[in-house]
Amino acid sequence: MGLIVLTIAAALLAQFLVGRFTRWANHRIVDVPNARSSHAVPTPRGGGVVIVALVSLVLLAVSLLDGYPEAVWLVVAGVAVAGVSWYDDVHSIGTLPRFSVHFAAVAVALAVFWPPQLAAIPSGGVFVLPFAVAIAAALFWGIALTNVYNFMDGIDGIAGIQAVAAGIGWMVAGIMVGSSFLQVAGSVIIGSTIGFLFHNWSPAKVFMGDVGSVFLGFLFATLPLAAGDVADGRVPLAAVLFVWPFVFDGTYTIFRRILRKENIFQAHRSHLYQRLVIAGRSHAWVSLLFLAMALFSSSAGIAWLEFGRDAELLVSSVLVIVPVVLITATRISESRSETRAVLSEA
Numbered sequence: 001m002g003l004i005v006l007t008i009a010a011a012l013l014a015q016f017l018v019g020r021f022t023r024w025a026n027h028r029i030v031d032v033p034n035a036r037s038s039h040a041v042p043t044p045r046g047g048g049v050v051i052v053a054l055v056s057l058v059l060l061a062v063s064l065l066d067g068y069p070e071a072v073w074l075v076v077a078g079v080a081v082a083g084v085s086w087y088d089d090v091h092s093i094g095t096l097p098r099f100s101v102h103f104a105a106v107a108v109a110l111a112v113f114w115p116p117q118l119a120a121i122p123s124g125g126v127f128v129l130p131f132a133v134a135i136a137a138a139l140f141w142g143i144a145l146t147n148v149y150n151f152m153d154g155i156d157g158i159a160g161i162q163a164v165a166a167g168i169g170w171m172v173a174g175i176m177v178g179s180s181f182l183q184v185a186g187s188v189i190i191g192s193t194i195g196f197l198f199h200n201w202s203p204a205k206v207f208m209g210d211v212g213s214v215f216l217g218f219l220f221a222t223l224p225l226a227a228g229d230v231a232d233g234r235v236p237l238a239a240v241l242f243v244w245p246f247v248f249d250g251t252y253t254i255f256r257r258i259l260r261k262e263n264i265f266q267a268h269r270s271h272l273y274q275r276l277v278i279a280g281r282s283h284a285w286v287s288l289l290f291l292a293m294a295l296f297s298s299s300a301g302i303a304w305l306e307f308g309r310d311a312e313l314l315v316s317s318v319l320v321i322v323p324v325v326l327i328t329a330t331r332i333s334e335s336r337s338e339t340r341a342v343l344s345e346a
Helices: 002-025 048-065 070-091 095-112 131-151 158-177 180-200 209-227 235-242 244-259 272-278 283-345
Strands: 118-121 125-128
Touching: 002 048, 002 180, 048 070, 048 180, 048 209, 070 095, 070 209, 095 131, 095 209, 118 235, 131 209, 131 244, 158 180, 158 209, 158 235, 158 283, 180 209, 209 235, 235 244, 235 283, 244 272, 244 283, 272 283
Parallel strands: none
Antiparallel strands: 118 125
């Protein structure tokens, strides 16, 4: 009951605060459309700062009140990541300063929490990773997801709906492993993001901005550290499943661009969700598709934590079905778009 109350309260407060922020930012922090944009109307950005504020304050409170001071450093690192992203939203800074802060923030999280050394995979048993390998894997995962989540925040609603699905996963995971920190983290992320979506759903009145998307990516990357080696090493894969649609789209796009000999550091519109919009799908249609896939994969992550080997078939299926659905939907949409273009020229 407490988690339900917290979720509702966070949603109502976020809905109010994002509305106030939007009015303030309307003539101060505006995203003007360019050739790489998926929107056509100048729109204020940076509304994710409300998510950052609410989530950080609640997590600081639960960390201190619940006798879990280590988690304070996780929140501080998240705020640092959000801070440099807020500066980037307002003034724009180079890639090196942003990546340096991301590296430092993940390093702080790893210095406070031991990285999980147990890793279970379907039909593969449980592996014990050497400490150095666990550190390297956690560092790569933290920096990669922090940035991939930001790259995926390109159309109305998509970053918010993924956050809701992943928040559900972490809230339930917290209940399973007996972690009040994870329970509260999942709950306040769900609530604050739902409140934000009232203003960000298509047509968006405000964008999340790097400040929100990078912060959420960092949290979803580092929350497994707060869980530790529990559930017989099933947490790492569950963490991936909670954000699997974003992880797949980001990874697939990077490798696709490498094979096409493109500069992966150059701005582009090659993500599956962007290609769907270019092919004529609405922002709402694409975001709802990703919501369905996110809820599907988060459910599999929860089942994996709860049932382990008995959920192997479901987990394996999700890891395949989500990519197949997203790629197939993109190719069908692009094919229809090309057909319409040919017919219009005839």
